[in-house]
Amino acid sequence: xxxxxxxxxxxxxxxxxxxxxxxxxxxxxxxxxxxxxxxxxxxxxxxxxxxxxxxxxxxxxxxxxxxxxxxxxxxxxxxxxxxxxxxxxxxxxxxxxxxxxxxxxxxxxxxxxxxxxxxxxxxxxxxxxxxxxxxxxxxxxxxxxxxxxxxxxxxxxxxxxx
Amino acid sequence: xxxxxxxxxxxxxxxxxxxxxxxxxxxxxxxxxxxxxxxxxxxxxxxxxxxxxxxxxxxxxxxxxxxxxxxxxxxxxxxxxxxxxxxxxxxxxxxxxxxxxxxxxxxxxxxxxxxxxxxxxxxxxxxxxxxxxxxxxxxxxxxxxxxxxxxxxxxxxxxxxxxxxxxxxxxxxxxxxxxxxxxxxxxxxxxxxxxxxxxxxxxxxxxxxxxxxxxxxxxxxxxxxxxxxxxxxxxxxxxxxxxxxxxxxxxxxxxxxxxxxxxxxxxxxxxxxxxxxxxxxxxxxxxxxxxxxxxxxxxxxxxxxxxxxxxxxxxxxxxxxxxxxxxxxxxxxxxxxxxxxxxxxxxxxxxxxxxxxxxxxxxxxxxxxxxxxxxxxxxxxxxxxxxxxxxxxxxxxxxxxxxxxxxxxxxxxxxxxxxxxxxxxxxxxxxxxxxxxxxxxxxxxxxxxxxxxxxxxxxxxxxxxxxxxxxxxxxxxxxxxxxxxxxxxxxxxxxxxxxxxxxxxxxxxxxxxxxxxxxxxxxxxxxxxxxxxxxxxxxxxxxxxxxxxxxxxxxxxxxxxxxxxxxxxxxxxxxxxxxxxxxxxxxxxxxxxxxxxxxxxxxxxxxxxxxxxxxxxxxxxxxxxxxxxxxxxxxxxxxxxxxxxxxxxxxxxxxxxxxxxxxxxxxxxxxxxxxxxxxxxxxxxxxxxxxxxxxxxxxxxxxxxxxxxxxxxxxxxxxxxxxxxxxxxxxxxxxxxxxxxxxxxxxxxxxxxxxxxxxxxxxxxxxxxxxxxxxxxxxxxxxxxxxxxxxx
Numbered sequence: 001x002x003x004x005x006x007x008x009x010x011x012x013x014x015x016x017x018x019x020x021x022x023x024x025x026x027x028x029x030x031x032x033x034x035x036x037x038x039x040x041x042x043x044x045x046x047x048x049x050x051x052x053x054x055x056x057x058x059x060x061x062x063x064x065x066x067x068x069x070x071x072x073x074x075x076x077x078x079x080x081x082x083x084x085x086x087x088x089x090x091x092x093x094x095x096x097x098x099x100x101x102x103x104x105x106x107x108x109x110x111x112x113x114x115x116x117x118x119x120x121x122x123x124x125x126x127x128x129x130x131x132x133x134x135x136x137x138x139x140x141x142x143x144x145x146x147x148x149x150x151x152x153x154x155x156x157x158x159x160x161x162x
Numbered sequence: 163x164x165x166x167x168x169x170x171x172x173x174x175x176x177x178x179x180x181x182x183x184x185x186x187x188x189x190x191x192x193x194x195x196x197x198x199x200x201x202x203x204x205x206x207x208x209x210x211x212x213x214x215x216x217x218x219x220x221x222x223x224x225x226x227x228x229x230x231x232x233x234x235x236x237x238x239x240x241x242x243x244x245x246x247x248x249x250x251x252x253x254x255x256x257x258x259x260x261x262x263x264x265x266x267x268x269x270x271x272x273x274x275x276x277x278x279x280x281x282x283x284x285x286x287x288x289x290x291x292x293x294x295x296x297x298x299x300x301x302x303x304x305x306x307x308x309x310x311x312x313x314x315x316x317x318x319x320x321x322x323x324x325x326x327x328x329x330x331x332x333x334x335x336x337x338x339x340x341x342x343x344x345x346x347x348x349x350x351x352x353x354x355x356x357x358x359x360x361x362x363x364x365x366x367x368x369x370x371x372x373x374x375x376x377x378x379x380x381x382x383x384x385x386x387x388x389x390x391x392x393x394x395x396x397x398x399x400x401x402x403x404x405x406x407x408x409x410x411x412x413x414x415x416x417x418x419x420x421x422x423x424x425x426x427x428x429x430x431x432x433x434x435x436x437x438x439x440x441x442x443x444x445x446x447x448x449x450x451x452x453x454x455x456x457x458x459x460x461x462x463x464x465x466x467x468x469x470x471x472x473x474x475x476x477x478x479x480x481x482x483x484x485x486x487x488x489x490x491x492x493x494x495x496x497x498x499x500x501x502x503x504x505x506x507x508x509x510x511x512x513x514x515x516x517x518x519x520x521x522x523x524x525x526x527x528x529x530x531x532x533x534x535x536x537x538x539x540x541x542x543x544x545x546x547x548x549x550x551x552x553x554x555x556x557x558x559x560x561x562x563x564x565x566x567x568x569x570x571x572x573x574x575x576x577x578x579x580x581x582x583x584x585x586x587x588x589x590x591x592x593x594x595x596x597x598x599x600x601x602x603x604x605x606x607x608x609x610x611x612x613x614x615x616x617x618x619x620x621x622x623x624x625x626x627x628x629x630x631x632x633x634x635x636x637x638x639x640x641x642x643x644x645x646x647x648x649x650x651x652x653x654x655x656x657x658x659x660x661x662x663x664x665x666x667x668x669x670x671x672x673x674x675x676x677x678x679x680x681x682x683x684x685x686x687x688x689x690x691x692x693x694x695x696x697x698x699x700x701x702x703x704x705x706x707x708x709x710x711x712x713x714x715x716x717x718x719x720x721x722x723x724x725x726x727x728x729x730x731x732x733x734x735x736x737x738x739x740x741x742x743x744x745x746x747x748x749x750x751x752x753x754x755x756x757x758x759x760x761x762x763x764x765x766x767x768x769x770x771x772x773x774x775x776x777x778x779x780x781x782x783x784x785x786x787x788x789x790x791x792x793x794x795x796x797x798x799x800x801x802x803x804x805x806x807x808x809x810x811x812x813x814x815x816x817x818x819x820x821x822x823x824x825x826x827x828x829x830x831x832x833x834x835x836x837x838x839x840x841x842x843x844x845x846x847x848x849x850x851x852x853x854x855x856x857x858x859x860x861x862x863x864x865x866x867x868x869x870x871x872x873x874x875x876x877x878x879x880x881x882x883x884x885x886x887x888x889x890x891x892x893x894x895x896x897x898x899x900x901x902x903x904x905x906x907x908x909x910x911x912x913x914x915x916x917x918x919x920x921x922x923x924x925x926x927x928x929x930x931x932x933x934x935x936x937x938x939x940x941x942x943x944x945x946x947x948x949x950x951x952x953x954x
Contacts, residue, residue, distance in 0.1 A: 021281065037185075078181035095172070101668035102359065102360065103177075103410065106178055129876075130878060136876060138842070139411055141906075144837075
């Protein structure tokens with residue numbers, strides 16, 4: 001195997017440096033090298049979004065890029081979202097709206113949703129659905145996820161029912 | 163104040179929301195080896211050579227074993243288990259974790275590699291060279307039935323079994339002979355890839371001195387797995403510990419005993435090193451069983467008013483290449499439900515199971531019941547059309563007990579339905595859907611000649627859950643019982659631990675069980691900790707599937723609480739110097755009747771039971787009780803689903819624009835969780851109706867194994883759903899609960915296809931195969947238009 005390369009990046013406010021195989025996917029670097037296993041892998045085609053993180057403030061699927069491409073980047077994973085034990089408002093909204101069941105898609109879903117609200121603080125229901133199109137969930141039928149995102153944006157979910 | 167019935171938020175969530183939930187692939191131990199699978203690239207072939215030399219020579223590769231070598235290593239005491247030999251003469255070809263001389267489906271394991279890293283294992287598996295001599299593949303159940311080629315070359319037929327349930331053949335023949343109206347329909351239940359978001363994975367860890375193995379597996383069934391691993395490997399069951407850590411969804415797909423689980427355990431035991439494997443998503447189409455896969459024929463006999471006189475059903479069921487844990491039984495789980503919620507005097511069901519050279523089938527959300535519900539509910543719409551009444555009217559005319567509330571009613575399919583009250587449930591759905599307004603809008607569009615047609619589809623389902631009374635399972639030749647076990651104990655400080663034999667993977671058991679216990683013991687639900695899914699902590703259990711956890715496992719917990727209170731009453735009476743019968747227990751305290759100031763909290767009783775300083779003579783210390791609950795009957799939830807679709811005649815696109823579901827799962831413990839289960843279930847059924855299908859070519863290759871091509875719906879494809887409920891308590895258990903894990907899926911596929919057909923009725927189209935893709939719908943519209951224009 002080819003020689004390892006040196007990487008430096010900031011993850012959840014901490015700087016890391018490590019030597020990795022050049023082909024290492026970012027998600028595997030986060031999970032297997034840094035032990036940040038909250039970021040999940042649900043597919044091998046960049047389809048499911050379970051691995052969604054923030055790179056320099058924007059959401060990205062961490063299975064779709066090499067760790068080397070994130071050299072020098074500022075990364076936030078699900079582990080970095082809650083501040084001093086307080087759930088992030090999006091995490092809180094997911095809990096209050098029962099927006100998760102098995103929890104496997106949840107970290108990616110929450111990271112995608114927070115990024116969505118950063119770009120569009122008051123999205124319509126349609127915009128929420130469109131914004132989460134790259135994140136698959138098999139448990140919730142998306143009903144309570146969409147409700148949670150609307151709720152986190154300070155809007156009630158019209159048609160979202162009880 | 164009672165907690166049961168409230169929308170309590172889940173105690174599982176904070177961990178899962180912050181990334182602290184530990185799934186199998188998140189757990190690592192030093193020295194672990196990564197297993198990589200060399201899988202057959204052919205659906206049916208003789209294996210004429212396996213060259214492992216290049217792989218074995220790679221850096222970081224510890225070992226490479228072919229199927230033959232594994233067999234010669236003496237790792238297997240028995241083939242992979244099938245716990246449900248449905249007939250005495252069922253054909254069940256030996257199925258070992260790796261093939262030796264003949265591969266029977268694409269993806270069957272031919273060799274395994276063990277390497278130091280995730281990527282190293284994948285690289286090494288690529289380097290193993292397999293020589294094949296191709297054999298003709300049986301690539302569909304229709305081809306299997308024709309029988310010109312056999313999926314196993316040693317077989318002369320592909321038929322595995324014929325199973326029949328015809329309680330009164332003469333009555334059935336007579337019903338059809340005397341029918342005024344008959345309906346005959348053929349439906350295809352396409353194969354589905356279950357696609358729990360967490361892929362399956364294993365990590366087997368040997369004890370340092372050898373002899374003991376801990377297996378972490380992404381499984382729904384750690385208890386069943388433990389028994390089966392012992393039986394198939396010969397390892398002593400007492401040396402096995404199975405842990406299902408956080409499990410990312412199951413839907414039946416994690417209800418099995420898989421080659422990878424057996425390989426990890428036996429190789430870890432042999433090598434003295436931990437062995438791990440996580441399937442990739444595209445591998446899962448081959449390494450995890452699939453769902454459905456049936457050709458259905460249903461016939462209805464009715465009188466002049468559309469009142470059913472008989473229902474006759476035949477299935478040709480696709481087993482896939484091998485019998486997995488309950489493969490042959492899945493179609494039979496639905497057999498009892500082909501009469502639906504209807505009063506049917508005569509019933510007959512037959513099923514032929516066939517082998518194909520495809521990934522094995524087994525349980526997938528609903529397991530036999532969505533198929534049954536689909537067939538009868540589609541057929542009822544065809545009957546309604548035939549006699550010219552509305553779908554709701556044909557249902558009203560046929561409801562069991564005339565649509566009135568009933569308890570313990572025997573049906574033609576030989577089951578006793580615990581309770582039902584169908585008319586108010588239907589009325590609630592029609593009202594919530596505003597059916598009259600929908601029909602008016604449909605008519606308006608048709609009269610205006612609009613090209614987006616509105617379709618309204620109804621499904622009034624019933625399902626069986628609470629699997630199961632053990633004696634009933636014996637009658638079906640199932641290899642185990644259906645009880646569930648629970649332990650409830652007070653800790654010295656007044657906190658409560660519950661040990662549950664049910665094993666959640668998203669259902670929120672920790673929350674729901676805490677609520678049941680809180681009410682029973684009069685304590686705060688946050689003072690209850692639920693332990694589960696580890697056979698060392700919860701040695702007795704039969705796990706989670708078939709919507710059984712609450713109606714069997716939850717009931718066991720409630721009954722164990724009652725026993726705890728009974729013992730606590732004895733202790734309290736002793737300490738309060740009163741007669742046990744003179745004590746009231748409410749809100750967590752014992753009070754002497756008539757002396758409200760003389761009270762003793764149950765936590766104080768628990769501490770007294772722990773110190774054992776002052777117990778009644780002969781009483782054992784501690785406050786801990788256990789119950790194995792074997793339900794006297796199944797539970798039969800029901801409901802009415804209404805799907806509203808828009809079909810674009812120009813594109814064939816079907817959009818689900820509204821969905822109404824009124825489900826009756828008996829008493830609800832946590833309506834928030836109930837709704838979540840229904841939401842997810844509905845979308846899985848909608849997905850079968852509109853998008854999902856494991857598609858195979860004529861050589862038995864799956865054409866869409868990845869999520870690029872297998873169309874699991876996103877948030878864009880579905881609307882907000884409108885849910886309501888009626889509550890008809892079950893008579894099968896003291897909580898009155900039924901089950902709701904599969905209900906959504908059981909109701910939704912039929913509702914959606916009924917809606918699509920309703921939209922296309924002006925074209926004379928009365929059936930469409932699932933999934934109703936735009937291409938399929940568009941072609942049917944074009945053909946219908948051509949026929950209507952006399953060009954056909």
